[in-house]
Each structure stands twice: as structure tokens, then as C-alpha cells.
Amino acid sequence: MKLNSPLLEAENHYPVLIVGGGIVGAGIFRDLSLHGVPSLLVEKKDFSSQTSQSSSKMLHGGIRYLENLDFALVFEALHEKNLWLKLAPHLCYEQPFYMPVYKDALRPLWMVKCGLFLYDFLSSFQNSPHQTNNTAKTLKDIKHLRETGLTGSGVYYDAIVDDAKLTLEVIYDGLTHKASQALNHVALESVEIEGKLYKCHLKDGLTGDMRMITTDNLVFATGPFTDQLMNKLDIVKWAPKLLPSKGSHLWLSKEALPIKHPVVLTPKDGRVIFVIPRNGRVLVGTTEVQPEENFFDIDSSPLETDYLIHNINEYFPSAQVKKEDILSTFAGIRPLVKADSGDKGKTAREHKLFQPRSNLYLMLGGKYTTFRTMASDVAREICSKARIPYSSNKTKQPLKRPSAVLPFDPTTFTIENVQKAMENELVRTFEDLLIRRLGIPSLDHWDHELSFEEFFKEIEPELTNHFGINPLLK
Ligand SMILES: Cc1cc2nc3c(=O)[nH]c(=O)nc-3n(C[C@H](O)[C@H](O)[C@H](O)COP(=O)(O)OP(=O)(O)OC[C@H]3O[C@@H](n4cnc5c(N)ncnc54)[C@H](O)[C@@H]3O)c2cc1C
Structure with missing residues (x-):
């Protein structure tokens, strides 16, 4: 081309x-x-x-920043979240986030309830109201969740976005x-x-x-x-x-972890892991590690992948999630600004x-x-x-032009339509078009000299591998 x-x-x-x-x-x-x-x-x-495109795909106030007493930040972010839910409803939607609480947790259920009230208050009560659930309701709503020591759950509302x-x-x-x-x-x-x-x-x-x-x-x-x-x-x-911090995610197949609602895990090391079902897959993330030299097009390390899988199995033991259930991984660098004290x-x-x-x-x-x-x-x-x-x-006005038409199907997946889409969407390579449409990580071996047909033939096995089937030609 x-x-x-x-x-x-x-x-x-x-x-x-x-x-x-x-x-x-x-x-x-x-x-x-x-x-x-x-x-x-x-x-x-x-x-x-x-x-x-490597975020946890949430528009959120940041429930965990309440502990740092960052009320102004949470207030601002909650109002932005609720604004974008109105301005771009085709790209973001509200979801209940479940926070399971265990006997040995740092924060007991009453404390979680106070935090969730504060969260709704800081949204000027624009959030859908939080709830608390007993153990039975929590286990009914979240399949495979560990029962031992569970005392209930808090539920608050944030949004999922196509970042x-x-x-x-x-x-x-x-x-x-x-x-x-x-x-x-x-x-x-x-x-x-x-x-x-x-x-x-x-x-x-x-x-x-x-x-x-x-x-x-x-x-x-x-x-x-x-x-x-x-x-x-x-x-x-x-x-x-900057004090850059790398965060990695996994996409699991829906069959491996069939949950209906996002779940917030709080392992003992003090980190937070989000588990978010979305578009027939489940997003799990993130880690916090020191990044290497190169910040462009990075991916999860084997250590980070193991960490996430380990925690998934701690919280969802009966699901028995394995590495083979991972569809793909991605990572990004958080652009955190250094505090004067250097406290991240x-x-x-x-x-x-x-x-x-x-x-x-x-x-x-x-x-x-x-x-x-x-x-x-x-x-x-x-x-x-x-x-x-x-x-x-x-x-504060709605956006005027949608970013992409629906994915191609066998009748519309022609070279003419692909080229038209590329012109309309400011796409310069076939690879970028596929990544944008399908949300897959970078395809390393794209060769600019290939024709569209040659290129597609080359990546077909990779697409099938990522999605279980070739999503463009199903
Ligand atoms: C793992 C992880 C999870 C996160 N989850 C969330 C979340 O759920 N919700 C939330 O609100 N926030 C989240 N964040 C934070 C959020 O993703 C970032 O704050 C935000 O995306 C940063 O956007 P940016 O435009 O500053 O950076 P980027 O998106 O990285 O954009 C900077 C751009 O500059 C370009 N560039 C660099 N050098 C040059 C050059 N010489 N010439 C031209 N271009 C150049 C790069 O290619 C890059 O595209 C998360 C972050 C990470 C890492």
C-alpha cells in the first residue's frame, strides 16, 4: 500500500x-x-x-482516594464521570461495582458503608445510590466468589468507558x-x-x-x-x-470467569484489583511495578500476569482460572506527578x-x-x-461525530469499504484500523509493503487466536 x-x-x-x-x-x-x-x-x-487505550476503562471518582482524604479530586472526577455519561452515552455506561468484605479485611462493612455514603455525597447524589448486601445476596450476585470469611459487600456506581x-x-x-x-x-x-x-x-x-x-x-x-x-x-x-508506575491488565474469556458485575478486590498487599465483565470478556487489572526504560507499546510481564491470576484464584477459587484462559494482555504507564515529599x-x-x-x-x-x-x-x-x-x-456539549461504524461483516468487509473507513476515520494503516475496531494490542509484524489481502491473510490466525473466532468474518 x-x-x-x-x-x-x-x-x-x-x-x-x-x-x-x-x-x-x-x-x-x-x-x-x-x-x-x-x-x-x-x-x-x-x-x-x-x-x-491501556486504562482500566473506568470513568470514576476513585473510591480509594477517599482514604487519602483527596475529597476535591474525588468530587471533580465524580462530576466529570456523571457529565460524560450524559455527553457520550454511546461510549460509557454506569455499572454497580461490588466490594466484597471479609472478616480479616482492613475495612469492615460498616466502614465501607460510610465510605460509600461519602462517595455518593461527593457526587452531589448524582450517582445511583450505593447499597450494602449480606453474604447470601453477595454470593447470589457474584458467582464463584470465595465464601469463607465473607461478611457481605458494598455496592457503588461508577462507569465503564471505551477509552x-x-x-x-x-x-x-x-x-x-x-x-x-x-x-x-x-x-x-x-x-x-x-x-x-x-x-x-x-x-x-x-x-x-x-x-x-x-x-x-x-x-x-x-x-x-x-x-x-x-x-x-x-x-x-x-x-x-514524574514517578511512572506500570499497570498491567489481562482479558479473560467470559467462560473462565462468568461474573455479571464488576468486582473490586482488595488483596492484603494494599493494592486494588478491578475485575470487569465487558463485551463478552472479563478485564482484570492492575499491577503497580517500576517500568523499564521503554514506555512505548509495552505489555504485561510474566510476573505481573502470575500476580493477577493468583489473586483471581484467591477470590474466585471455584472458577480455577488458568493461564490458558487469558485471551490477551496489555499495559500502560501511569503518569503520576512527583509529590514534593516523593510520596507516590x-x-x-x-x-x-x-x-x-x-x-x-x-x-x-x-x-x-x-x-x-x-x-x-x-x-x-x-x-x-x-x-x-x-x-x-x-x-459541556455532546460530541458531534461517532468514532467508527459497526464492525465489518462478511458482506461489507471489502477493500473499498476498508479504504473508505480509513479515510473517514483518519486511519493510516490496516493494522491501526483493526486495532481500533477490535481493541486488540499491537500486531508486531505488520509490513507496509503488503497489500490488504496479503496483510489480512497474515493476521487471520492471530485474530482467531485472540478472539477464539475471527471476529471480522464470523
Ligand atoms: C494501568 C492503568 C490504568 C488506568 N486506569 C484508569 C481508569 O480506569 N480511569 C481513569 O480515569 N484513568 C485511568 N488511568 C490513567 C489514564 O489512563 C491516564 O491518566 C491517561 O490516559 C493519560 O493520558 P495522556 O493523554 O496524558 O497520555 P497518553 O495517552 O500516553 O498520550 C500521550 C501521547 O504522547 C505521544 N507522544 C510521545 N512522544 C511524542 C512525540 N515526540 N511526538 C508526538 N507524540 C508523542 C505518545 O505516543 C502518546 O500517545 C490508568 C492508567 C494506567 C497506566
């Missing part, structure tokens, strides 16, 4: 250049467009292919400003500062084309990659701001805007759920400098 480079058609200058096409960059891009400020968004890989698709739709919404542009597989390689202007050297990773584009405002929404990138670019004095738990998911120069912005920390408020902090600053009236209410 011959690849074009949209980079070659971009303008020479943009008022704002945003680096990073995860949810935070997407949010800033949309917010600026809605305020009439055109910008260029560049993403080194595919849009939303890194941390923003990758929401990011795409936020980007599409930003494109409604005619002069705004979003380019995937385009990386920022180096920057020269000339007075107040930034000369940004950009490279198309698929074609190798290079371009220099100037901007008045440079925004980094590069999440966990920020410290490494700032080191490489060397444009300002930059001490590392304390700053957890708060976001912070760094501005080492008046027109250089770096948005760090936060979490998926709070992307709109993170974006707002950057957009407000840029608008205020340009004397453009700013109202965050503009971003």
Missing part, C-alpha cells in the same frame, strides 16, 4: 501546536477549537494507542474548526526557539517525511513520555517531574500544569476521567493571553 503523508499538506504556522494524541492532547485540541483557536495536534503513533474511542471522538470534535488539524504517526523530533516563536521539526514515522512548522504556543500532552522527551529536546531546564500515594492522580516559559505548557498527572478539566486549564491560559473570552461550559 502506498502511503501519503498529510504532514506535507499542513500549514507552515499554527497559533498552537499540541504534542501527544492521547486523551489529554485530544481534550486540549477540542477545547481550543470550540473557542475558535486553531491548532495542530501531532501524535507519534496512532491516536490513543498508548496510555489512553480509545472516546479519545478519537474528542479529536473529531476538535476538527470541526476548519483550520485545526490532527496528524497521527507524526512525531516532534526537535525544537528551536526563535524569540517567542517555536520552530518544530516534525517527522512522519511511516513515510520518513520531515517538516518544520512554527507555532506561537507549544503544548506537551505527552503523559508518561514527558520527562524522556524533555530530556531529549533540551529546550528548557527540566528536572524529572499522596499525589496519586492530581494534575499539574507546568509553564517553564510563558508560551510553553506541559500538562501532567491527572487521570482519564478528568481530561476535560485538565484541558480546560491549558485552554483557559492560551485564550486569556490571546484575549479570547473563555467559558468551560462550551466543552
